[in-house]
Amino acid sequence: MSLEHQQNLGLRERKKAKTIASIQMHALRLFSELGYNETTxxxxxxxxxxxxxxxxxxxxxxxxVIITDNYDPLLISAFEDQPSHLTPLQAVRNAMLSTTSDMSGDEMSTTRERNQLVMSVPELRAATLNNLTDTMHMIAEMVAKRVGRDPGDLQIRTFAGAVIGVNISVMLHYAENPNENFSELLSEALNLLETGLPL
Incomplete structure (x- = not known):
């Protein structure tokens, strides 16, 4: 794949992600004004x-609208661009931070509101768990390919599960503390994971 094709693909994915974020932003405003169940x-x-x-x-x-996160293709692309000397966790952290650092203020606000809504609507919590499981499998496949292992390997799955667990904890914390910086929280939490979560 040529560099120009990769750049065009990245631009298309970013444009699609921004369109999705715009629809989500309007939906969240309506959910707040009218109620989730009442909004069509x-x-x-x-x-x-x-x-x-x-x-x-x-x-x-x-x-x-609430559970879709269209940043997965961006995450995969950013992960594949990470230098080979980085550990899998360092590569995942850099990729995740690169996708969040490119988010606009509106996109970050939408992310926080989505998290808050998920916490308050039981059906959405259940649906989000399925979505996060899919993301865990995606991370397992990315990392397995990088290290030459099988994505079904217990160590690979455990790694992916730990990353998803960190992501959930950060999402919940950010929903409850909207004035904090999401990217900084994510970086701090992944650093804790890298150091073995000393308590």
Whole structure:
């Protein structure tokens, strides 16, 4: 793949991620004003100035607006760009921080509001767990490829599970402490994991 093709792919993925973030931002505002159960897909589409069919190009349902995180392709690309001398955890940390540092203020606000909504709606908590399990498998595959191991290896899965656990703890902390810096929290938490979580 040429550098130009990679850059175009990255731009497309970033544009798609920003469109998704915009729809989520409008949806969250409506959820706050009208209530989650009372808000319709049509209302979200109208607020985001898109058609319902465009909405369904990005999301399969209203629930999906909250649990979808379109930064996975960006994370994979950033991870694959990490220098080979870094440990898998250092490479994951750098990749995660590079994707969060590129988020706008609106995107960070949307992330925090999504986390807060997930915490308050039981159906969304359950759906988010499925989504995080998928992300754990993705991280296991990324890391396994980097170190030449099987993604089903217990050590690889444990590593991926630990990274997801850190991510969950940071998301919950950030939802409760919105004035803190998400990227700094994530970096600190992953550093704790790297040092063996001394207590």
């Amino acid at each position: 897909v049509e209302q979200i589409a109208e607020a985001a100035e898109i058609s319902p069919s465009t909405f369904f190009r990005y999301f399969s349902s209203k629930e999906d």
